[in-house]
Amino acid sequence: MNTTFINDKKPGVKVSQGMMENVLEQFTDAAQYINLHLDIQKILKITNNEIVIHFPVKMDDGTVEVFTGYRVQHNNALGPYKGGLRYHPTVDIDAARALAMWMTWKTSLAGLPFGGGKGGIQLDPSNYSITELERITRRFTYALGDNIGPDHDIPAPDVNTNSQTMAWMADTFMSTRLPAKRSVNQHVVTGKPDGIGGLEGRDRATGYGVFLSIKKYLKKQNQSLLNKTFIVQGFGNVGYWAANFLEKEGAVLVGVQDASATLYNSQGIDVSSLNDYVNINDKRIGGFPRAEMIDDAHFFQLDCDIIIPAALGNQITEENASNIQAKLIAEGANGPINNNAEKILLKNNVTIIPDILCNSGGVIASYFEWLQNKNGEIWQLEDTLKKLDLKLEESFNSVFHYAQKEGIDMRKAAYCIAIKRIEKAYIQRGLFP
Known part of the structure; x- marks a missing residue:
């Protein structure tokens, strides 16, 4: 069983603490910005x-x-x-x-x-x-x-x-x-092995989406990935594939963190070599010989261009946000930045590609698998990645242009777009009875 074990033994962070408050605050902020009907706000605030x-x-x-x-x-x-x-x-x-x-x-x-x-x-x-x-x-x-x-x-x-x-x-x-x-x-489920209806490419879809989001953002800035340095928290499915695709386009992995260790090499860490190592080392990066072990608390303040938190929630907080040097954070995990930390980061001109956009490649591929099963089809890897790229291009452009037009950050823009679509469904359908 190729399971990635991740825990929350990082500097004093309780993963679930405040997550509900964070998502409700994010929702309320966007809902008020678009003047979402109060009745629909009531519905969407509860499960x-x-x-x-x-x-x-x-x-x-x-x-x-x-x-x-x-x-x-x-x-x-x-x-x-x-x-x-x-x-x-x-x-x-x-x-x-x-x-x-x-x-x-x-x-x-x-x-x-x-x-x-x-x-x-x-x-x-x-x-x-x-x-x-x-x-x-x-x-x-x-x-x-x-x-x-x-x-x-x-x-x-x-x-x-x-x-x-x-x-x-x-x-x-x-x-x-x-x-x-x-x-x-x-x-009934997605993410199955390809022998029983799984989608070829589903394993890499989330990481591929993180890579695409970063690439598309840099393209908007007239930049490429060549020689950009990045660090990844979590070297499981998402972290590995994101790093793999980034490296292939010339970016350099300089730091990695998981529950077992924090590694750093200013000259670069070979993604393939590290992946080979974790596959024979109980899925842990600890002990990898081609990088230096450093203190866990220093991870997010490493000198790099891009940070990819791809482990668990609440990893970037007000305690470590002000020390971050990177100017781009791509959220491979769900809710890795709490709201207080986000305020600090935005004040420091750090761009955040939000989780509901950045790591959506996984659920988009799940939709493809669901369609494949319903229609009795078999998709090839190149079909999956091409369709995923097109779908993410549409989402990314809508968020980026909305944020630019309104003068707001990308997370608020993403929430506004998402909530408006749900609002439209409620307006057209009405409520039963």
Whole structure:
């Protein structure tokens, strides 16, 4: 199981702390800016459904452990709930609520026929065997029951989950449906292996989207990626692929951080060599011989052009924001910058490509996979990346031009565009009854 283990053992940051406050403040700021109808504000400030499940699983040694799983469904005005499932000790109801809201804005901004959902299980997967993780996943899927479904709520991989996790979920869901319904339920999840309906290129889609967002922004500034230096927090699926694509266009990785270590090399860290190392080192960068280990607290203040936080939320705070030297931050993770830190960064003329735009490549590719399954098609890698580029080009240009026109930052611009689309749906549909 090719799982990336990430935790929050970085300088004094509790990942879920304040996430809900952050997303509500971001929403309210944009809603007031566009004079969003108060009734629609009331609807969008709360979640539609919140599912909390306690379920027992037998461990390899015969003992029973009880786990807590969450699925929060924020809004489905534009279509089925869509969003990842993460396995992490910080998973709780507040984190799931905030992440589900972010998914609503993300799918809307991308122009997808989806709403927003999120969830996961509160556990540290490194403490369990592969067979235990399989039983945990299958039992959680069974417990969710009809709360998920291909036209209702479609989970996907997130932190510490991957295509294997999605394969177990899909198989469990289909195996527990009525026989007449099993053949049409393959798209109950996305991010599956390509042998069971997965989309070729889905593994790299989020990182590719981060790369494209950076490239498109620099192009607007009449700059290229050649010799631009960057640092990445989190060297899992998103961090690796973003770094891989950036390096291929001439950018230089000078710093990397994960739970095990913070690495720095002013001359550059070879992305392929580091990836080979983590693949044989329990998915951790610690001990990589071609870089210097430095203090964790110094990571974000490293001298570089671009920062890519691609791990967990609340990593850039008011405690470390003022020391940041980079002038561009591309949010590979969801909510990696808290609102107080963002105010400092904007005052210091740091440009932030917001998460609901920057890391939307994953959910866009999930939409492609969902379509592929519904239509019985098989897409090739070049088709996926080309379509992803076109979709992101549309989203990026709309956000960038709106921000320029209104004289506002890119996050507020992205929120305004996303919220307006949902507002239009409510105005046209009305409320039942």
